[in-house]
Amino acid sequence: MDIERIREETPGTRTAVHLNAAGSALTARPVLDAVVGHLTLESEIGGYDAAGQVDDRLEEGYTIAGRLVGAAPDEIAFTESATRAWDQAFYAVPFKPGDRVLTTTSEYSSSVLAYLQSARRHGTSVEVVPDDGNGTIDLEALERELARGGVRLVSLNHMPTHDGLINPVAEVGALARAHGALFLLDACQSVGQLPIDVDALNVDLLSATGRKFLRGPRGTGFLYVRRSVLPQLEPQVVDLRSADLTGPDGFALRPDARRFESWERSVAGQLGLVKAAEYALDLGLDAIAERVQALAARLRTALADLPGVTVRDRGLHQSGIVTFTHAQHSAHTLVERLAAAGVVAKVSEQTYRYDEGVAPRARVRASVHYYNTEEELDRTVDVLASLL
Known part of the structure; x- marks a missing residue:
């Protein structure tokens, strides 16, 4: 991996040590050019004609996004965010009274709100599978709950945003499939950071964002829907992108995953997302994962040597998200002082519903990406050492 070239193509690396890939990573110049170039074209000829000129590229985008996760082009839908992709999938599940939804202790609050609304609306029950000793979902407990029957959906995140663990997704998916439950994966932190194969992970539905490790524009995302489960899913909202009128009293949904898309969307943003996906694929997802995990491991080791610092990451396998606290200084204070030093x-x-017993709730999150350097991480630790 040519880090010097990558950093040259990433203007944000010149102004600060950027350790926030889990929130919003730095955009590469080719992605920026794709977005700005199309906005310029729209200003010259109008949005409709501009979209018409890039039809082939938009269509190619389904193949490129599919390659990121091992999916076919007809199993991909582009959305306005990972949250919108996740919502489209979750609210399309045909829940009935008494259906059970199994989830983890570390779900994002937006997902929890949807679980609770579904319980109120459909009479479903939301049940939390406990963690194992490493902090990831307890597979034995999950299997016991599935064996009880009545589980319509297993829903969890690949990586929580508040610590560095990676959930055992393939094992979860295999158990869900064996017991006839749908499996929805929140992959907003893992797409662009890890190689993902939806078949190997036994995933039925997967949501992803552009702005995090994929390094795409904000306001972009995509949804994967396994072709075999598509017939049982109906979007909560349809428009002329997702369905066709068949007469004065009827309509037909699209036969592919694009039934979850909206007609009105940001074409410039979608082009930027496609370019970001292409950029990641060109670098190689295995190479990205290797570098991200190596940088994160280096940072965890150095932080653990600082007096009073506790690294809070859990899991046997860990991601590029590094979290820590200090015995005397609050997370807010440390982040402010790091920012003053250019980090x-x-x-x-930790605005999550089900992990209330995990303390402290506020932590410093330093999420690395492949464009970071070892020298930047050493500088970060030196800054912290001087502050402490």
Whole structure:
């Protein structure tokens, strides 16, 4: 991996040590050019004609996004965010009274709100599978709950945003499939950071964002829907992109995953997302994962040597998300002082519903990406050492 070239193509690396890939990673110049170039074209000829000129590229985008996760082009839908992709999938599940939804202790608050609304609306029950000793979902407990029957959906995140663990997704998916439950994966932190194969992971539905490790524009995302489960899923909202009128009293949904798309969308943003996906694929997802995990491991080791610092990451397998606290200084104070020294990290407040017993709730989150350097991580630790 040519880090010097990558950093040259990433203007944000010149102004600060950026350790916030889990929030919003730095955009590469080719992605920026794709977005700005199309906006310029729209200003010259109008949005409709501009979209018409890039029809072939938009169509190619389904193949490129599919390659990111091992999916076919007809199993991909582009959305306005990972949250919108996740919502489209979740709310399309045909829940009935008494259906059970199994989830983890570390779900994002937006997902929890949807679980609770579904319980109120459909009479479903939301049940939390406990963690194992490493902090990831307990597979034995999951299997016991599935064996009880009545589980319509298993829903969890690949990587929580508030610590560095990676859930055992393939094993979860295999158990869900064996018991006839749908499996929805929130992959907003893993797409662009890890190689993903939806078949190997036994995933039925997967949501992803552009702005995090994929390095795409904000306001972009995509949804994967396994072709075999598509017939049982109906979007909560349809328009002329997702369905066709068949007469004065009827309509037909699209036969592919694009039934979850909206007609009105940001074409410039979609082009930027496609370019970001292409950029990641050109670098190689295995190479990206290797570098990200090596940088994160280096940072964890160095942080653990600082007096008073506790690294809070859990899991047997860990991601590029590094979280820590200090015995005397709050996470907010540390992040402010790092920012004053030119290091961008964030406070993770852990706004989740099911992990209330995990403390402290506020941590410093320093999420690395492949464009970071070892020298930047050493500088970050030196800054912290001087502050402490």
